[in-house]
Amino acid sequence: MLVALKAEFRKLFTVRSTYILTGLAILFVIFFAFYIEGYHLSGKDLQNPNLYREDVVGALTSLPTVFGAIVAILLMTHEYRYTTIMYTLTSSNSRTKTLTAKFIAVSVYALVFTAVVGVLAPAMSYLGVHIHGSTLVPQTIDYHSIIWRGIFSGWSYIMAALALAVLIRNQIGAIVSLFAIPIAEQVLSLLLKNNSAYLPFTAQGVVLNPAPHGSTITHGSAAVVFSVYLVIAWIVAWVLFLKRDAN
Amino acid sequence: MIRSEHLTKHYRKKLAVNDLSFKVETGKVTGFLGPNGAGKSTTMRLMLGLDNGSGKTLFDDKPLHSYARPSQVIGILLEAKAFHPTRTARQHLRILADAGGIHLKRVDEVLDEVGLTDVAKKAPGKFSLGMSQRLGIAAALLGKPKYLMLDEPANGLDPEGIAWLREFLKNYADRGNGVFVSSHLLSEMSQMADNVVVIGRGKLIADTSMAELIKNSGHSGVLVRSPKASALERALHGTKAEVHKVPGGLRVAGLSTDEIGKLAFETGVPVYELSQQQASLEEAFLELTAGSEEFATKEVKK
Known part of the structure; x- marks a missing residue:
């Protein structure tokens, strides 16, 4: 198991795409938090006591986290695209060990990524405000709430992307699905109205954002809803990974 | 010895491998022959557990997954370009070494063995087919396995590379290892293989020694x-x-x-x-596989 884990980490950190996508995510956070939400702030915006919390939410529910999710997708789909899956599977005596190693490696990456992005966003905002010489009103942050919601949101989104990659195996297909499913949910929400909060990525969004208009679902309930979808997706992905031909 | 028994694989309605049983002995090179689409690659994948089908393959009487370090039991080369194109050749092998529980110093040893030391830090995306094959052979040798399974390893190799491969595989087998190799280069195979397994349309046609195959040919x-x-x-x-x-x-x-x-x-x-x-291997092969080609060509008009 440890040898498989070592190999997965080496795979993750020996391809350019990991560095490019993670770097882009960090650059986006720096630009938006430092410049737009920090240096460029003026007047009424500086009176916002929730600015830092909004920075964390913004960073973890937008493009930067998508880049992190694509890193996870590539770790899996490169195996099929470049047929290295045959080496991966014949090096190990169990497909379960192989997938567990991938799950752990991506989980660690997701947690570190979420922590970096989540901390960097308010820090950059603070830096921007202070370099500009402005004064921000004291911030009210419920650390306990924002930490668990932030970590859950970032980690679960990236793990959902990995589950899609295990299920679909095709690089383009997995990335397109990652974008298409939330869009499909938006269309479905026209029909489901208040109940749309129980759709997977809508619920995932509610963990950090307010619930859709008219819905009373709490952040905790939304996390449970998305967890259920995630567990089901992973069970199906796991079974298929064990059963399917490796091509 | 590798013993495959009753290997069978269906792709929807098509029977790709049909109740195939054969053995690969240690100390010998066993050639795996068959026309295009005969099911050679599928058979190899079934033997390794990469594809799901029925039947079993035992490596020294044990299934491959019962070994803690399978890549130290069998080294494989199923596709020449099985690597990430921008990850360096050395890193590619280091990943395989990590996954197989193999010491990293083996990476440089095998790169040297296949003559790729100079390009170890280069991304293999722009490697020629021959260089890619060498990298694949290096990957197969990494765990000093008792068995080698190589699918068309001579494809793209230059004459010097083919001669090296032939001698290398013969020596590898002479050291008490088993080599299972498929190739369309029949002249090469005739110089290299001690035994041959011939299949057509997924069915076993012959599992015999090279000498017997040629002796029993109608062309002999x-x-x-x-x-x-x-x-x-x-x-x-x-x-x-x-x-x-x-x-x-x-x-x-x-x-x-x-x-x-x-x-x-x-x-x-x-x-x-x-x-x-003496019939050539080509004559014996064509005689054996006549009518079992998946993609038969038309006769050339003279």
């Missing part, structure tokens, strides 16, 4: 050139010989040159040539 026998070939043919009908008319004479199977010479002398038939003819 004694060539007799004589101005009175018909008379000799009549005389041969009373014996166990199998006689075929060929341009300029007869090809006789089942009798030695001495026996035919004696019979010709006794029947007063002059003989201009009496020589033992």
Whole structure:
């Protein structure tokens, strides 16, 4: 198991795409938090006591986290695209060990990524405000709430992307699905109205954002809803990974 | 010994591998032959557990997954370009070493062995097919495995590379290891393989030694050139010989040159040539696989 884990980490950190996508995510956070939400702030915006919390939410529910999710997708789909899956599977005596190693490696990456992005966003905002010489009103942050919601949101989104990659195996297909499913949910929400909060990525969004208009679902309930979808997706992905031909 | 028993694989309605059983002995190179689409690659994948089908393959009487370090039991090369194109050759092998529980110093050893030390830090995306094959062979050798399974390893190799591969695989087998190799280069295979497994349309056609395969070919026998070939043919009908008319004479199977010479002398038939003819592997292969090609070509019009 440890040898498989070592190999997965080496795979993750020996391809350019990991560095490019993670770097882009960090650059986006720096630009938006430092410049737009920090240096460029003026007047009424500086009176916002929730600015830092909004920075964390913004960073973890937008493009930067998508880049992190694509890193996870590539770790899996490169195996099929470049047929290295045959080496991966014949090096190990169990497909379960192989997938567990991938799950752990991506989980660690997701947690570190979420922590970096989540901390960097308010820090950059603070830096921007202070370099500009402005004064921000004291911030009210419920650390306990924002930490668990932030970590859950970032980690679960990236793990959902990995589950899609295990299920679909095709690089383009997995990335397109990652974008298409939330869009499909938006269309479905026209029909489901208040109940749309129980759709997977809508619920995932509610963990950090307010619930859709008219819905009373709490952040905790939304996390449970998305967890259920995630567990089901992973069970199906796991079974298929064990059963399917490796091509 | 690797023993495959009753390997069967369906792709929807198509039967790709049909109840295939054969063995790969240690100390020998076993060639794996079959026309395009015969199911060679699928068979190899079934043996390794990469594809799901029925039947079993035992490596020294144990399934591959019962070994803690499978890549130290069998080294594989199923596709030449099985690597990430921008990850360096050394990093590619380091990943495989990590996954197989192999010391990283083996990476540089195998790169040296296949002659890729100079490009170890280069991304293999722009490697030629021959260089890619060498990297694949390096990957297969990484765990110093007892068995090697190579699918078309000579594809894209230059003549020097092919000669190196031939000698390398023969030496590898001579050291008590088993080598299972498929190739379309039949002349190479005839120089390299001790045993052959021939399949067509997923079914076993032959599992025998190279010598037996060639000996039993209809193209092997004694060539007799004589101005009175018909008379000799009549005389041969009373014996166990199998006689075929060929341009300029007869090809006789089942009798030695001495026996035919004696019979010709006794029947007063002059003989201009009496020589033992050995079928080539290509002739034997084409004879065995006739009608079992998945993608048969049309005869070339002259």
